[in-house]
Amino acid sequence: MKTRIVSSLLTVGLMPVAIGAQQPALTPQDSAFHALNRLAYGPRPGDVPRVAAGGVLRWIDRQLSPDGINDERLSQQERQFAILAYDRGDLAAMYTEVQRERRERKLAAAADTMADRSEANPIAQRGRRLAGEFADLAVVRAALSERQLYEVMVDFWTNHFNVYLAKGADRFLTPDYIEHTIRPRAMGKFEDLLIATAKSPAMLFYLDNWQSVAPGASPPFPLSARRGQGVRPTPKGINENYARELLELHTVGVDGGYTQQDVIDVARIFTGWSIERPQEGGDFEFHDWAHDRGEKQVLGVRFDGGHDMDEGIRLLKLLASHPATMRHLSRQLCERFVNDDPPDGCVDDAVAAWKRSSGDIREVLRAIFHGPDFWAAENVRAKVKTPLEFVVSAARAVAAEPDTSPRLAQVVARLGEPLFLHVAPDGYPERETAWVNSGALLDRMNAAVALAAGKLQGVTVALDSIVSAGDVDQMIGVVNERILGGTMSENTKQVLRRELAGISDPVQARALAVGLAIGGPEFQRQ
Amino acid sequence: MTISRRVFVKSGGLALFSFGLDPLFLARAAFAVRPSARPPDRRILVCLFQRGAVDGLNMIVPHGDPIYYQERPRIAVPEQDVLDLDGYFGLHPRLAALKPLWDAKTLAAIHAIGSPDATRSHFDAQDYMESGTPGVKATPDGWLNRYCQHDREHQDTPFRAVAFGPQLPRILAGTAPSLAIDDLRAFGMRAPRPAARDRLTRAFEELYAGSATGLLSTSSREAFEAVQMLKRLDPGQYRPANGADYPRGRLGKALLEIAQLIKADVGLQVAFADVTGWDTHVNQGATEGQLAGRLGELGQALAAFTRDLGEWMRDVVVLTMSEFGRTVRENGSSGTDHGHATAMLVLGGPVNGGRVLGKWPGLNPAQRFEGRDVAVTTDFRDLFAELLARHLGARDLSAVFPGFSPDPARFPGALSA
Numbered sequence: 001m002k003t004r005i006v007s008s009l010l011t012v013g014l015m016p017v018a019i020g021a022q023q024p025a026l027t028p029q030d031s032a033f034h035a036l037n038r039l040a041y042g043p044r045p046g047d048v049p050r051v052a053a054g055g056v057l058r059w060i061d062r063q064l065s066p067d068g069i070n071d072e073r074l075s076q077q078e079r080q081f082a083i084l085a086y087d088r089g090d091l092a093a094m095y096t097e098v099q100r101e102r103r104e105r106k107l108a109a110a111a112d113t114m115a116d117r118s119e120a121n122p123i124a125q126r127g128r129r130l131a132g133e134f135a136d137l138a139v140v141r142a143a144l145s146e147r148q149l150y151e152v153m154v155d156f157w158t159n160h161f162n163v164y165l166a167k168g169a170d171r172f173l174t175p176d177y178i179e180h181t182i183r184p185r186a187m188g189k190f191e192d193l194l195i196a197t198a199k200s201p202a203m204l205f206y207l208d209n210w211q212s213v214a215p216g217a218s219p220p221f222p223l224s225a226r227r228g229q230g231v232r233p234t235p236k237g238i239n240e241n242y243a244r245e246l247l248e249l250h251t252v253g254v255d256g257g258y259t260q261q262d263v264i265d266v267a268r269i270f271t272g273w274s275i276e277r278p279q280e281g282g283d284f285e286f287h288d289w290a291h292d293r294g295e296k297q298v299l300g301v302r303f304d305g306g307h308d309m310d311e312g313i314r315l316l317k318l319l320a321s322h323p324a325t326m327r328h329l330s331r332q333l334c335e336r337f338v339n340d341d342p343p344d345g346c347v348d349d350a351v352a353a354w355k356r357s358s359g360d361i362r363e364v365l366r367a368i369f370h371g372p373d374f375w376a377a378e379n380v381r382a383k384v385k386t387p388l389e390f391v392v393s394a395a396r397a398v399a400a401e402p403d404t405s406p407r408l409a410q411v412v413a414r415l416g417e418p419l420f421l422h423v424a425p426d427g428y429p430e431r432e433t434a435w436v437n438s439g440a441l442l443d444r445m446n447a448a449v450a451l452a453a454g455k456l457q458g459v460t461v462a463l464d465s466i467v468s469a470g471d472v473d474q475m476i477g478v479v480n481e482r483i484l485g486g487t488m489s490e491n492t493k494q495v496l497r498r499e500l501a502g503i504s505d506p507v508q509a510r511a512l513a514v515g516l517a518i519g520g521p522e523f524q525r526q
Numbered sequence: 527m528t529i530s531r532r533v534f535v536k537s538g539g540l541a542l543f544s545f546g547l548d549p550l551f552l553a554r555a556a557f558a559v560r561p562s563a564r565p566p567d568r569r570i571l572v573c574l575f576q577r578g579a580v581d582g583l584n585m586i587v588p589h590g591d592p593i594y595y596q597e598r599p600r601i602a603v604p605e606q607d608v609l610d611l612d613g614y615f616g617l618h619p620r621l622a623a624l625k626p627l628w629d630a631k632t633l634a635a636i637h638a639i640g641s642p643d644a645t646r647s648h649f650d651a652q653d654y655m656e657s658g659t660p661g662v663k664a665t666p667d668g669w670l671n672r673y674c675q676h677d678r679e680h681q682d683t684p685f686r687a688v689a690f691g692p693q694l695p696r697i698l699a700g701t702a703p704s705l706a707i708d709d710l711r712a713f714g715m716r717a718p719r720p721a722a723r724d725r726l727t728r729a730f731e732e733l734y735a736g737s738a739t740g741l742l743s744t745s746s747r748e749a750f751e752a753v754q755m756l757k758r759l760d761p762g763q764y765r766p767a768n769g770a771d772y773p774r775g776r777l778g779k780a781l782l783e784i785a786q787l788i789k790a791d792v793g794l795q796v797a798f799a800d801v802t803g804w805d806t807h808v809n810q811g812a813t814e815g816q817l818a819g820r821l822g823e824l825g826q827a828l829a830a831f832t833r834d835l836g837e838w839m840r841d842v843v844v845l846t847m848s849e850f851g852r853t854v855r856e857n858g859s860s861g862t863d864h865g866h867a868t869a870m871l872v873l874g875g876p877v878n879g880g881r882v883l884g885k886w887p888g889l890n891p892a893q894r895f896e897g898r899d900v901a902v903t904t905d906f907r908d909l910f911a912e913l914l915a916r917h918l919g920a921r922d923l924s925a926v927f928p929g930f931s932p933d934p935a936r937f938p939g940a941l942s943a
Contacts, residue, residue, distance in 0.1 A: 103807075103808060107808055107809060107859070164649065166649070167647075167649040168647070168649070207663075241663060244663075244664070245663065245664060248664055249664060254664075384741070384742065413692075413693070414692065414693075416693065416694060416706075418693065423649070423653055423696055424653065424657070424663060424664065424665070424666065424696070425663055425664060426664055426666055429666070432740075432741055433701045433741065434701075436741045436742055436745045437703050437704065437705070437745055437748075438684050438703065438705060438745050438746070438748040438749030438752055439705040439706055439707065439713070439749070440745075441734075441742070441745050441746050441749050442713070442714060442715065442749050442753070445715065445726075445730050446715060446716050449715075449716075449717075449726065450716075489736065489737040491732070491733070491736030491737045492733055492736070492737050494736075495729055495732045495733050495736065499725070499729045516729055516730070516733060519730060519733075520730070520733040520734070520737070521733060521734050521737045521738035521739075521742050521743075521746070522737065524738075524742055525742075
């Protein structure tokens with residue numbers, strides 16, 4: 001195992017990174033660019049020399065302890081986001097009001113209407129604006145936070161423990177879920193995060209566990225029967241949705257060795273894990289009347305009946321430290337940070353760190369970043385950016401100052417990744433095949449040109465801070481250095497030279513150079 | 527320039543229609559007698575998703591059943607307004623534009639079709655209908671995309687699978703290339719002037735041709751091929767043929783653009799579009815009203831599409847689908863709530879039309895699902911599988927519908943043998 005740990009050479013900033021005899025060394029600049037592309041949403045102007053000078057491993061260590069990083073600039077920006085001032089009860093009340101208003105409007109409308117008439121309604125507008133704002137908040141945090149690795153991990157867990165914002169009560173439960181379930185635990189122990197998601201109203205609603213009851217169980221009082229959105233008046237038995245995804249996606253993985261009977265028994269264990277008044281944004285509530293009191297068996301482990309909620313907690317702890325879970329999660333982290341098809345050694349290192357640290361996410365990440373695979377030439381620039389990564393890295397590259405308008409989040413959506421709106425529980429995919437298609441690539445090119453030309457509303461770009469408009473060759477050189485980390489190909493240089501030559505206005509020429517660089521092939525990789 | 531020659535030949539053929547001959551008569555002759563001129567890999571499937579759960583009972587009305595009238599005193603379509611189809615079922619009057627297609631036997635309806643899963647959640651039911659795996663949420667891709675993955679003999683042109691809308695829907699999500707086109711005229715580089723647009727296009731094309739690797743390289747090549755094809759096509763100049771009059775709105779626009787791509791012969795095989803506004807909990811209406819308005823738009827759009835395509839319809843099948851149906855009994859707000867089975871329409875040259883297909887379960891409370899909804903007697907996968915197998919020539923249906931064994935004996939018989 002020792003041989004896989006990168007030599008301490010790396011901590012000295014100006015030394016080339018040498019990993020193993022055969023690997024070509026990355027220069028300090030290259031390793032800083034690589035780390036900023038993977039642990040962060042790409043460099044801002046000046047980040048690469050700064051990280052290289054201070055030592056890339058020292059920067060990585062700081063990123064692994066986000067609490068020690070001052071993030072005042074982001075805090076200031078966050079205060080502009082009204083949505084953070086509302087809790088899920090407030091949002092639920094707002095949503096109910098919008099629904100009521102819409103119903104009344106429909107009733108009042110003349111009988112023969114072709115479609116919904118979306119008249120201006122202040123409450124509905126505020127609701128829509130808030131929903132858009134929440135997606136934009138995620139983009140702004142990714143773009144502006146100094147705690148870059150932390151924001152990357154928030155995105156990772158948001159997808160790993162995916163919920164769907166547009167499913168009924170999740171419209172008002174999701175913001176609370178991200179703020180209070182995912183974000184506080186993104187760099188802690190996996191077990192804590194797993195238990196928190198299991199108890200979160202957003203997940204209980206999304207995967208229907210809140211209405212999973214022991215067969216034949218009935219509540220001691222009549223449950224309010226409501227019409228609409230997936231709310232069944234009287235739950236009749238177990239619902240396996242959460243149980244199945246807990247095993248298949250959240251923990252041991254599809255090859256984790258469980259059977260359909262395991263799924264059923266997991267569902268029985270979680271009967272009674274419910275929500276107190278979901279339509280009002282209520283909290284987690286355990287219904288002992290709904291709980292299956294029989295004996296269960298999961299993955300060969302017996303669960304004696306009659307232990308109510310403790311059975312679920314015990315199961316979650318068991319799953320959190322199950323070898324198949326360690327392997328499944330370690331592989332996913334290696335896919336995110338190293339390669340869509342990660343080498344076994346990388347996964348092994350992560351699993352070893354998981355065991356040593358009892359599932360401390362920071363230690364697992366540390367092992368990945370210190371392993372040779374992370375720095376291996378074949379893994380550098382081996383991944384294509386997701387839409388979120390592309391948009392945020394582009395915004396960072398041009399030192400953009402986004403405001404609270406949802407414009408950047410809309411671009412992310414347009415490129416195929418509307419945030420919090422992935423319907424299936426597997427979350428947005430990490431593999432390039434999901435993101436690279438002809439229409440999406442054209443959209444990336446258009447977004448790049450619009451961004452560089454300052455034509456994205458609500459996004460202020462400061463090209464002057466990157467390169468002064470002037471001599472073409474010099475501009476191309478600086479764009480290569482500061483935006484593409486020196487990876488610009490000869491072909492790209494030639495095309496840029498030719499395209500810029502015909503433009504007399506140097507400011508326009510600069511915008512085109514930046515737009516072509518960001519929309520071009522080099523910038524799609526990380 | 528094979529494209530322009532094809533277009534010329536087609537226009538020559540289509541010119542017949544504009545000289546006073548009844549296009550429907552011709553269409554009937556074409557659809558009923560002539561077999562499809564194209565091999566399976568040149569045929570086209572157009573899917574329309576009626577999001578929100580269409581009331582199948584007011585779309586294809588069981589006017590022969592008194593229970594229908596008893597259960598819907600305020601929203602039943604009166605007997606005298608229904609366009610009778612077979613003595614028991616009839617079309618909603620606002621679908622009158624489709625009646626000639628029914629008479630020409632190019633339109634069929636499948637009633638009591640739906641999901642084996644009992645959910646009444648729009649979210650879950652749409653998800654299942656698009657993933658093609660009822661009850662299984664973790665399926666990563668949609669069934670139309672899986673069809674494209676497993677049926678490789680159709681050349682992957684950039685326009686093979688296209689969804690009309692801002693985002694790729696779940697049904698087309700997956701590893702096979704598929705396009706989401708919100709506006710055909712805006713596909714490609716955006717710039718205010720054509721000269722600037724051409725320059726940007728050329729610059730990016732060269733950037734990617736020279737430096738892209740792997741998937742970035744192949745996808746960008748497809749992208750610029752598609753842009754070139756569209757440039758020749760000049761979507762802004764398109765005029766529907768045979769006086770076809772598409773209704774205003776998203777559906778009309780989507781179908782017009784689909785017709786345009788079909789005639790341009792750019793390799794379109796699977797097209798998809800959404801039609802919203804079917805969740806009629808309140809004031810649904812009967813002959814007139816909310817649902818009537820939506821059906822009117824649907825009927826006009828489909829009729830315009832058929833008229834516009836003319837002879838091309840020989841190779842086209844249009845399928846409407848919706849996540850579930852609505853309650854047999856009207857609710858307290860003169861609407862209907864979430865139900866179970868609904869009705870779907872299948873339209874086009876290869877269709878074995880003029881018939882309501884499927885086994886009708888009846889409307890008696892005892893015959894209903896959970897005492898309230900039309901029971902499902904046809905699993906939607908049996909219809910989808912039939913269209914894939916018999917229309918598009920799909921071979922590996924079990925890969926398209928995992929966990930389901932499609933059996934031709936259960937196919938509803940929507941297509942002529």
